[in-house]
Amino acid sequence: MLKRDIPTQESAGRVIVLAKSKLAPAVLPTHGEPHTPLQPWQPWDASMQPLCYWDDEPVALKVVTRPEEGWIDGRQWMAELPSRWFSLLSTALQVGAWLENHRFCGRCGAHATRLEAEFAMHCHACGHRNYPRISPCIITLVTCGESLLLARSPRFPPGRYSTLAGFIEPGESAEEAVHREVFEEVGVHIDQLRYYQSQAWPFPHSLMLGFFAEATTKRIRIDGVEIADAAWFSPRKLPALPPPYSISRELIEVHLEKWQQ
Ligand SMILES: [Zn+2]
Numbered sequence: 001m002l003k004r005d006i007p008t009q010e011s012a013g014r015v016i017v018l019a020k021s022k023l024a025p026a027v028l029p030t031h032g033e034p035h036t037p038l039q040p041w042q043p044w045d046a047s048m049q050p051l052c053y054w055d056d057e058p059v060a061l062k063v064v065t066r067p068e069e070g071w072i073d074g075r076q077w078m079a080e081l082p083s084r085w086f087s088l089l090s091t092a093l094q095v096g097a098w099l100e101n102h103r104f105c106g107r108c109g110a111h112a113t114r115l116e117a118e119f120a121m122h123c124h125a126c127g128h129r130n131y132p133r134i135s136p137c138i139i140t141l142v143t144c145g146e147s148l149l150l151a152r153s154p155r156f157p158p159g160r161y162s163t164l165a166g167f168i169e170p171g172e173s174a175e176e177a178v179h180r181e182v183f184e185e186v187g188v189h190i191d192q193l194r195y196y197q198s199q200a201w202p203f204p205h206s207l208m209l210g211f212f213a214e215a216t217t218k219r220i221r222i223d224g225v226e227i228a229d230a231a232w233f234s235p236r237k238l239p240a241l242p243p244p245y246s247i248s249r250e251l252i253e254v255h256l257e258k259w260q261q
Pocket of ligand 1: 105106108110123124126127128
């Protein structure tokens with residue numbers, strides 16, 4: 001279990017090693033202990049960021065520049081490990097991405113340094129502080145009775161369809177974003193918006209806010225850029241779905257369960 005205290009008083013413990021990569025965040029596999037992303041207990045050095053406690057053991061994060069072969073993609077590891085590891089991997093991937101992207105002050109350009117007591121990069125030249133960025137996104141399963149509106153992005157593996165998602169714009173509420181994104185991506189109007197639950201999504205720093213919505217118009221008009229295809233699916237004839245650890249899949253499963261009864 002993850003405890004969100006930064007182990008600043010510790011000088012040794014477990015380590016999770018991430019590769020610095022813009023495209024696919026990767027985690028160093030652990031030899032001899034295949035079902036954990038945590039390296040064996042070891043002394044910590046100044047390059048490591050104390051991260052959290054995991055099952056009462058202190059954990060530090062190490063980000064390396066040049067990974068050797070055999071690293072595991074963050075998404076792949078989330079698919080392979082039991083779901084209890086999600087919060088640790090998600091925290092490590094997001095803090096790792098933030099550290100790498102905030103080495104310099106965004107206000108004056110001076111070198112920023114890490115603070116100990118909290119996740120913060122401090123600029124000694126102008127006093128500006130940067131905290132880990134979390135980007136809120138909405139993710140929505142649009143339904144019409146039992147039918148599900150699912151879409152595929154050009155980046156998806158062949159045959160996979162998912163729920164609709166998008167970033168919340170500055171000044172916008174989550175509910176406004178659901179209406180806007182659904183209309184922009186598939187040209188469908190909705191109502192009966194219901195918030196379900198949220199999920200941290202560390203690719204690289206999203207917070208997915210999950211909604212259900214009911215369509216008031218059925219005709220689909222895709223934008224052709226973000227969405228390669230979209231269609232209404234019957235629960236009895238579904239395409240390939242998103243991975244089980246995702247909130248997208250959870251929204252779909254909750255809907256299917258409701259219509260199976
Ligand atoms: Zn500055």
